[in-house]
Amino acid sequence: MTSFEQPNFKNHFAELLKLAASKIVTSDSNARIELTRTKQANHGDYSCNLAMQLAKPLRKNPREIAALLIEALPDSPYLEKVEIAGAGFINLFLKVSAKQRIIANIFQNSNQFGHSDAQNDKKIQIEFVSANPTGPLHVGHGRGAAFGASLANLLSAVGYSVSREYYVNDAGRQMDILTLSTWLRYLELHGITIPFPSNAYQGKYVRDMAHLIKQAHTDRYVHQSEFLLQDMPLPNQDGVIDLEAQLNKLIANSKEILGQDYAYIHNFVLTEQLGDCRNDLMEFGVVFENWFSEQSLFDNGLVAHAVELLEKKNYLYHQDGASWFRSSDFGDEKDRVVQRENGQFTYFASDIAYHLNKFERGFDLVIDVWGADHHGYIPRVKGAIQALEMDPEKLEVALVQFAVLYRDGRKVPMSTRSGEFVTLRELRNEVGKDAARFFYVMRKSDQHLDFDLDLAKSQSNENPVYYIQYAHARVCSVLSQWNEDVATLHDINTESLTSPMELALLQKLIDFPDIIESAAKEYAPHVIAFYLRDLASEFHSYYNATRFLVPEIPIRLARLALIASTRQVLCNGLALLGVSAPEKM
């Protein structure tokens, strides 16, 4: 068998139809040539609705146009026949020999099969997770992580040069609260007890960090409590205590008392949490090229710079002592504060600077993966980008809905406030990395996800992860019993593969590159999950109906080549989702 370029029959036929159309349409009809895979075998392998699209501009019967198109269609070595059907569909039938050649192609490209260089190394950045480093990641972050990582793999597979980035919110008040919380726990360890604020961080990990500081520095950061509690805000005339104001005062006092040491504790807790987060994600198979510090934007004057730019371009005004950005000029529902009365920049201000910085780094496209609750934030960020005379089209925001855990058919209660949340690490420990990665992306990302813990753990046919992995393991098992070098299958004769099941499986393998392409285009990893389910199903049927290790050598080898290439595609698809492909189960 001669080697040949990776064929994409869909694109190939689209090209032929385009040529045919150019012969019968003189003016630009702006008709899109779109081929779709057919659902029914008697409709052929690919179908095109071009004739129906041209019916109006040409003022002709679609079936008539279809006939003209077919007449003008250039010859193709892959085409068995063409038919007109229904209202004017053009149905294309692939030659069996063309289908069989996919096997050689899969072996040739091995773990790159399905990948393309269509995007020609265009620079794309995808920012995801970006959770505050103030505590362990929880299951909500997990979905963003799984989605972002899979999407990044998909984008890379279609030829983008991908940069994965985690935006570290190390500058805000939340970090101060964590610093204070840790120091209070540390003081407790030295017998100095101050009522622990209810709105400070309650988690056990805070006590753990306090222990670490004590171990390393004994009583170096101990100070007496009366200083810490001085000038606390009092209840108002209604007896209501402003807890947030109290917390702010505690933070301010501790900064004063600790002096330079405050920065040490701040840095310590940040490093601890970030390290934990990085480790957690690594074990989840999620890695980043870049961890971008929000604080660095302040340190380098980029926040002030961004705000000045807006000022210069007359998109700021001053009211009630604050600086407002005219985001309502760009479709936002109201204007937004970028600098407060006390001179502090808002989170939005640093986010403008961050996006300005992203664009200045020269990415062709920037993707932000956010929780769906942030959707209201999009207009102001895009507005700022536009105000700074950059192209808002170059920013794509992918929203990910929350995941709700179910155990024993009941919702697992979760709320950050009560500290009652399931961490990503706990989830991984319970269901394993593979099930977690797969379940997170098996639904469309903008849909709520019901995550069934019992199902994810079950080792049964109900569990889609095992179903797919099992198909892979089965192939491995057959090949190991065959006990010869798989490489010898790479260029064997596959003419005997003509049964309906074999043809269906071949067609499924042919689809893989198109599946990757559309999944990447739509930012839809779930498409891969569904595809793998289908492919595994096709394989299991074949496995059940066919014996592979038959005495007739040519048939045996052809069948083994088919299942070995199926294994390759299963493996490539699972890799895109960050799921392992075990050889034994």
Added chain:
RNA sequence: GUGCCCGUAGCUCAAUUGGAUAGAGCACCAGCCUUCUAAGCUGGGGGUUACAGGUUCGAUCCCUGUCGGGCACACCA
């Protein structure tokens, strides 16, 4: 109240972005292991795509309205 998202089989979800008879899994029923892993396979029932209109050759998809659910409406991050 305003804006965005959603409503598809008993349950969880798809549907190549306007295409042909709306598909999978689970659950339910009936079969298949002396044979390469039964974590598998084969067959079956199950639908007014929330509802009412509209646009056109053609609508789950686009437009309008109604009902129901989620989210967001900070000088928080």
